[in-house]
Amino acid sequence: MRSGLSLINCVVLVRSVTIRGMTNRERQRRWRIKHKDRLKLESQQRRALRRVKTSANTKVATALRKGELVRPDVCEKCAGSGDIDAHHPDYSKPLEVEWLCRKCHYQQHRGPFEMAAKKRYRGEEHKSSKLKEHQAREALILISAGKMTKRAIARRFGVHESTIRLLELGITWKHLHTRSC
Numbered sequence: 001m002r003s004g005l006s007l008i009n010c011v012v013l014v015r016s017v018t019i020r021g022m023t024n025r026e027r028q029r030r031w032r033i034k035h036k037d038r039l040k041l042e043s044q045q046r047r048a049l050r051r052v053k054t055s056a057n058t059k060v061a062t063a064l065r066k067g068e069l070v071r072p073d074v075c076e077k078c079a080g081s082g083d084i085d086a087h088h089p090d091y092s093k094p095l096e097v098e099w100l101c102r103k104c105h106y107q108q109h110r111g112p113f114e115m116a117a118k119k120r121y122r123g124e125e126h127k128s129s130k131l132k133e134h135q136a137r138e139a140l141i142l143i144s145a146g147k148m149t150k151r152a153i154a155r156r157f158g159v160h161e162s163t164i165r166l167l168e169l170g171i172t173w174k175h176l177h178t179r180s181c
């Protein structure tokens with residue numbers, strides 16, 4: 001303890017240093033401990049909901065197999081065709097379903113407790129993208145030519161080798177793979 005600081009000052013100082021010096025992982029750990037009752041309840045609710053959902057979906061599948069339910073060719077809402085899903089407005093009534101196309105079904109589930117619509121980013125729109133699109137294309141050409149090692153290609157674009165490997169596997173820049181290039 002430095003002279004001139006009272007004990008209370010010292011405690012405050014040490015405390016603020018530890019809090020500021022905490023890693024994210026430590027901060028998350030503390031948050032989880034503080035909110036453990038809430039987290040436990042939420043996870044129980046999620047599990048219960050999953051059980052109810054699974055059971056309702058199983059009942060629909062069985063009814064379809066037995067011919068008790070018939071999947072229509074068009075969406076009840078927009079009359080569109082394509083993949084038609086059985087949607088449960090109420091899971092406690094497993095056989096009362098609405099037949100919806102993927103788009104309408106997705107919209108039905110955009111409530112506050114369901115997954116919000118996520119914008120899908122591709123390629124360099126992605127926040128963590130290491131390569132520009134023209135570089136990714138060039139790298140793919142170099143990979144398929146097979147004359148350079150992945151390490152050399154990575155060095156050429158100033159990225160890590162794993163970036164090139166992910167590109168090659170189509171995990172990143174998937175849309176470049178689907179076209180011929």
Ligand SMILES: [Zn+2]
Nearest residue numbers: 075078101104
């Ligand atoms: Zn529809």
Ligand SMILES: [Zn+2]
Nearest residue numbers: 086087088105
């Ligand atoms: Zn649904």
